[in-house]
Amino acid sequence: MKTVRVTIDPNKPASVALGRIDAARVDGATEQELARQQAQDEQEAVMDAARFARRVRKRLGLTQAEFSRRIEVSLDTIRNWEQGKRTPTGAAKALLKVLDRNPELALAALH
Template identity: 65%
Template sequence: MKTVRIKIDVLRPDAKPTGRVDHRQLDATTESDVAIQLAADEAEAMQDAAKFARRVRRRLGFSQAEFANRIDVSLQTIRNWEQGKRCPTGAAKALLKVLDKAPEAALAVLH
């Protein structure tokens, strides 16, 4: 992503840049369009979380059952995470991040 820096003269608010907004498209966007995009964004976020959980488990070399046992959650929970049906939250999300960054230390603490 490209970063563009601009300077705005606070004494001339009308001189601010207009940006690259297509106002016709923006005005034509309905609440239904917004809801559809929100659902698509949420589905993509769930798939990203699923891929992350799967990647962490595979990097550790565990089967789903072994991984569930090591982090003390049900096998169904692991399956739901990896299939994108559920998303790890709170402590589980933090644990996955620690397992990703410092697996040896995290596993040593868990057992």
């Protein structure tokens, strides 16, 4: 996941970026177009989560089966995460973040 930092000075309207949207285009969009774009955005978020889960596992050098055993999550769940069929939430999402930032410590804590 990519982090972008932006500095905004409320006293300088020019520092407030025009944004990542075209306001005129959004104002002219139909409800169907907005719903279609929202669905597309949600699908992209699911695929980002899938790529993140896969990247964490691969950084650890583990197969899906090994990864599932190490973090005590079913193999089907790991496969569903990586295929974008399901998205890790709650504790699973937090665990993936910890494994991404400090894999040795996280794996040691799990066993």
